[in-house]
């Protein structure tokens with residue numbers, strides 16, 4: 001693809017870790033990402049091995065096709081990621097991509113992918129503290145966000161290492 005049309009990202013940001021060979025990102029995906037970035041007044045940081053990947057992601061990962069990125073939206077003038085829910089809301093409004101929300105990464109952020117490019121329906125999800133994924137159809141984005149808000153509140157009340165969720169069931 002031709003990176004000269006891309007304003008906010010460089011090819012190197014998507015290079016797989018320790019991979020000197022050729023790789024290529026999907027042009028439609030990068031255009032959507034670049035457009036998303038142009039709509040918000042905050043830098044975006046692609047994570048290590050979070051662009052094109054040759055290993056390190058789940059089987060059938062869209063990273064292997066150059067159709068996904070793991071990243072976070074930074075606060076302006078700071079190194080900190082913006083609140084992950086704020087990142088997700090911005091991505092929903094501007095990226096038109098599938099959105100995975102990862103509140104428990106070291107630097108909380110998003111997985112964005114263009115799965116419609118290979119004929120798959122758009123999805124949203126979040127990963128809970130135990131690493132489990134909770135998937136929703138794209139149309140249920142707001143339900144996903146609401147469930148994550150409730151989940152986070154429960155986690156904040158839970159004692160270290162325990163889960164308030166199992167407690168409330170008992």
Ligand SMILES: [Zn+2]
Pocket residue numbers: 063068069070111112
């Ligand atoms: Zn990812």
